[in-house]
Amino acid sequence: MTNKEVAEILRRIADMLEIKGEIVYKALAYRRAADNIEYLGRDIEDVWREGKLLEIPGVGKSLAEKLDELLRTGKMSFYEELKEEIPPGVVSLLQVPEVGPKTAKLVWEKLGITSIQELERAAREGKLRTLPGLGVKSEAKILAGIEAFYRRSERIPLATALPVAKELIKALKEATPHALKVTAAGSLRRMKATIGDIDLLASSHKPEEVIETFTRLPQVAEVSMKGPTKSTVFLHSGLQVDLRVLPPERYGSLLQYFTGSKEHNVALRGLALDMGLSLSEYGFKRGEEEILCPEEEDVYHTLGLEWIPPELRENRGEIEAAKEGRLPRLVELGDIRGDLHVHTNWSDGASSIEEIAEAARRRGYQYLVISDHSHGLGIAKGLTPERLKEQRAIIDELNRRWSDFRLLQGAEVEIRADGSLDYPDEILASLDLVIASIHTGLRQERERITARVINAMRNPYVDIIGHPSGRILGQREESAVDMDEVLRVAKETGTILEVNGTPDRLDLDDVYIRRAVEMGVKLAIDSDAHNLYGLDSLEFGVAMARRGWAEPKDVVNTLPLEELLKALKRNRHH
Numbered sequence: 001m002t003n004k005e006v007a008e009i010l011r012r013i014a015d016m017l018e019i020k021g022e023i024v025y026k027a028l029a030y031r032r033a034a035d036n037i038e039y040l041g042r043d044i045e046d047v048w049r050e051g052k053l054l055e056i057p058g059v060g061k062s063l064a065e066k067l068d069e070l071l072r073t074g075k076m077s078f079y080e081e082l083k084e085e086i087p088p089g090v091v092s093l094l095q096v097p098e099v100g101p102k103t104a105k106l107v108w109e110k111l112g113i114t115s116i117q118e119l120e121r122a123a124r125e126g127k128l129r130t131l132p133g134l135g136v137k138s139e140a141k142i143l144a145g146i147e148a149f150y151r152r153s154e155r156i157p158l159a160t161a162l163p164v165a166k167e168l169i170k171a172l173k174e175a176t177p178h179a180l181k182v183t184a185a186g187s188l189r190r191m192k193a194t195i196g197d198i199d200l201l202a203s204s205h206k207p208e209e210v211i212e213t214f215t216r217l218p219q220v221a222e223v224s225m226k227g228p229t230k231s232t233v234f235l236h237s238g239l240q241v242d243l244r245v246l247p248p249e250r251y252g253s254l255l256q257y258f259t260g261s262k263e264h265n266v267a268l269r270g271l272a273l274d275m276g277l278s279l280s281e282y283g284f285k286r287g288e289e290e291i292l293c294p295e296e297e298d299v300y301h302t303l304g305l306e307w308i309p310p311e312l313r314e315n316r317g318e319i320e321a322a323k324e325g326r327l328p329r330l331v332e333l334g335d336i337r338g339d340l341h342v343h344t345n346w347s348d349g350a351s352s353i354e355e356i357a358e359a360a361r362r363r364g365y366q367y368l369v370i371s372d373h374s375h376g377l378g379i380a381k382g383l384t385p386e387r388l389k390e391q392r393a394i395i396d397e398l399n400r401r402w403s404d405f406r407l408l409q410g411a412e413v414e415i416r417a418d419g420s421l422d423y424p425d426e427i428l429a430s431l432d433l434v435i436a437s438i439h440t441g442l443r444q445e446r447e448r449i450t451a452r453v454i455n456a457m458r459n460p461y462v463d464i465i466g467h468p469s470g471r472i473l474g475q476r477e478e479s480a481v482d483m484d485e486v487l488r489v490a491k492e493t494g495t496i497l498e499v500n501g502t503p504d505r506l507d508l509d510d511v512y513i514r515r516a517v518e519m520g521v522k523l524a525i526d527s528d529a530h531n532l533y534g535l536d537s538l539e540f541g542v543a544m545a546r547r548g549w550a551e552p553k554d555v556v557n558t559l560p561l562e563e564l565l566k567a568l569k570r571n572r573h574h
Contacts, residue, residue, distance in 0.1 A: 001071060003037050003044045009070065009079055010034035015091045016082040018101035019108075033058040045071060084440060087379075088476050089114030098138075098145035106131055112348040112380060112530075115472055117157060117504040120146045125533065127350075147238055155194035156239065157473060159503030159540055162188065164239060165198050168219060172243075176213040178206040180248055185258040189310045191543035193473060193506045197240040199258055203251035210245045250282050252293035256300075257281035263315035264308075271303050271319070311546040316514070330546045331525070333539055335558040338367035341412065341435055341466065341498065341526035342535070346391055347372035348380040350531035353394055353407070359532045361405045367561045369433050370395060371410035374422035377439055383411065385427050392430075406561055408432035412466055417441040419455035421462070428461035433568060435498065437466030438479070446480040453486055457495040460572050464524050465490070467500040467507040483512050490521045494571040496556055497521060499548075501541025502528045513548025522567075523555050 014030035036057045037044055047053060048071045053064040070076040086108075093104040096116060107113040110131055111122055119142065122128055128139040150156060165184040172179050179202045183189065186199035204210045207229045215223045215231055225232040230244045246254045257265065258281065272279040277286050284291035284302055293299045297307045305322040309330055312318040321327045342356055343349035349356070353370055360368040370391070373382035383391065388411065395407045410433035414422040421428065421436060428434050436456040438449070456462050468486060469478035490497055497516055500507050505528070508516070516523055525541040527534055545555065552558040556567060 001045065001074070006044050006067070006070065007034040007038035009076065010037065012091055013079055013082060015094050015101065016086050019086055019090060019105045020082075021101075021105070029058065029060075029063075033063055080443065083443065087114045089472055092116060093119055096142065096145040096149050098141045103134070103138075103142075106133070115504050116146060116149065117159070120160075121533070125531070150238060155196060156198075157503050158188070158191060158193055158195060158506070158543070159537070161195050161198055161239070164235070164241075165200065168198075168200060168217065168241065171217050171219065172200075172202070172210070172214055175217065176210055178204045178209045179213070179245075180204055181251060183255060185255060186260060189259045190261065190313055191311050191540075191547060193509065193544070197242060200241060200243045201251075201254055201258055202243065202245045203248040203254075204245050205247060207245035207247070211243065214243050246281070249292045249294050252295040252298045253279070253283045254281045255296045256293070259310050259313060261314050264313040264319070267315050267319050268299075268303060271305075275303070277302070309546065311543065312549065314547075328549050328551045331542060331550050331552050331555050331558065333542050335552040335555070336365075336525060336538060336542070337560060337564075338365045338369070338557050339527050339529070339535065339538060340369040340410065340433060340464065340524050340557055341371050341500070342368060342529045343372055343380075343412075344370055346370075346387065347382055348530060353391070354398060356529070356532060356535070357398060357405070357407050359535055361402070363535065365405070367406045367408060367564070369408045369410040371412045371433070371435050374411055374413040376414040376416060376422035380439075382414070382422070385423065388427065388431075410435060412437050413462075414439060415452050415456045417444070417452070419452040421456060421459060425459070425461060428459070431461075432565075433463050434461050435464045435466040436462045438470055442470045442476070442479045444480070446482055449479050450482040450485055453481055454489050457486070457489050457493050462495060463568055463571060464496040464498050466498045466526075467502075467505050467528070468497055468512075469507045469509070471505065471507050471509075473504045473506065478507070484515075487512070487516055487519055487521055490516070491519050494522075496524050496571075499523050499525045499541045499545050499550075500528050501526060501537040501539065501544070502534075503537060503540055506540060506544050508544070508548070510544055510547035513545055513550055517548060517550050517554050523550060524557055525555055526557075 010030045011034045014027040017027040053059055053067055066076050066078055090104055090108045093099050093116060107119060111127060113119050113122055123139050123143045128134050128142060129136045165188055169182045172182055181203045183201050185201050187195040188198060202210050211226060211231045215226055215233060219235050220233045222234040224234060229246060232240065232242050234240055269279050272284065277284045283293050291302060300307045306325060306327055308318050308322050339360060344351055344353050344356055357368055373380040375382040375384045392409050395409050399407055409431055411431055412435045415436050415438045416422060438452060453465060457465060469481060471478040497508055499513060523545060525538060525545050527537040529535045529537060556564060559567065
């Protein structure tokens with residue numbers, strides 16, 4: 001391990017001790033040792049091999065033993081225990097200027113916040129100002145701190161970039177009649193989980209006027225480059241946005257080129273060359289002759305291909321499929337008949353059962369599964385079997401109200417560290433739908449964590465595995481779970497795998513979605529909403545599923561209610 005890696009672990013321990021409210025000097029001692037190790041001027045491993053750890057300033061007997069364990073085994077049990085107590089996501093909050101250990105602890109304990117994205121959401125919804133010791137001013141400062149944090153980190157979550165792009169497109173169109181078509185391009189149009197900068201494209205007969213208007217939008221803080229057809233600006237949030245403008249007759253080739261991916265475009269240019277053509281953002285050329293492409297379809301049709309949806313453009317077989325007319329009919333938001341994974345204020349959600357049910361009905365859903373946490377996840381105020389019975393009575397009562405909509409009772413049941421489930425089978429059997437998920441012990445080694453998931457899948461009452469990899473984008477890598485083995489067993493047991501739309505999860509990812517689709521393993525696209533606003537996250541789940549080539553037939557919640565219930569019943573008997 002490098003000096004920097006060791007120092008990083010010691011700093012994280014200090015953060016966790018502070019969040020726990022331990023005596024201040026303990027955390028300080030870890031920080032001091034971290035600084036001394038990072039700037040030691042020698043390799044920490046050499047010092048350790050020579051048995052001279054105690055000679056490093058700030059390293060006493062107890063810390064030397066912990067460092068010895070870390071350098072010998074690659075793990076420190078004290079650190080692992082702390083991570084079990086305090087989710088790593090809570091520690092990540094300290095990266096935000098304006099958030100100290102007390103605030104991190106407060107928002108975690110009172111609002112269950114364990115990620116910067118959740119903190120941003122709570123701040124935007126005005127929830128932080130209601131907490132003791134925080135007010136409107138603190139809330140505004142925290143939001144400014146989050147924006148500063150995003151400026152520092154290279155990639156932006158899709159859910160942060162998409163609303164910004166939509167807002168800019170709307171503002172630009174309203175500000176000038178000369179912007180005819182305006183679209184987001186790049187990795188944002190391909191709906192990647194995280195993106196670099198925001199790319200916008202416009203068609204216009206007066207490009208310079210569009211550029212001029214764009215650079216003057218109120219969202220723009222600083223103009224870094226301005227030319228006749230392109231401009232780069234920084235927004236007040238620190239995000240970089242590039243705009244390119246071409247005349248309408250070249251808009252199709254512009255859109256195709258700047259949507260990418262690079263690999264997809266290289267392959268298309270290769271096809272063009274085979275036909276004696278050259279392809280660029282301006283269109284096709286054959287010698288001196290130009291073939292213009294006002295629509296993006298024109299680019300693909302000229303090459304003898306069907307138009308390829310942006311989410312598929314990664315050069316993973318989509319060009320061959322377009323050539324042979326066998327592109328998938330990708331799942332769309334409108335295909336979804338209901339959401340199978342939402343939380344209410346019975347566990348760690350913010351809305352009542354009735355509020356979230358009405359919100360789902362307004363979306364035109366036919367059904368909604370209330371899936372609050374099981375009691376083993378203490379931090380989420382999980383439900384005991386008695387509370388589940390009380391909840392069932394309320395769900396039954398509400399169902400008498402509607403003829404066009406049905407609430408189902410599910411639960412997100414914790415897969416414990418030993419692989420057993422948080423409820424006994426008779427409780428699981430009484431639920432309409434069971435999602436089994438791992439929230440703790442995510443750092444277990446491959447065999448153990450894979451065995452836990454497989455054990456849950458072999459339980460006849462488990463319908464879905466929730467957010468299978470356990471990743472939190474930008475904060476926590478996926479667990480070591482063997483996803484190929486999980487897919488193999490899911491095929492055998494008929495277990496459904498979740499595509500969780502929560503912006504910082506987006507889990508399963510597109511690579512494994514594609515594998516699931518090829519193997520015939522069914523998927524559920526869920527929002528995992530913890531408030532009414534969270535229902536929107538389903539859109540991001542759909543985007544991931546599309547990137548993984550999923551069609552409506554691959555996704556169980558595109559089924560009408562009766563067919564869904566039949567499919568669940570079949571699997572349980574399986």
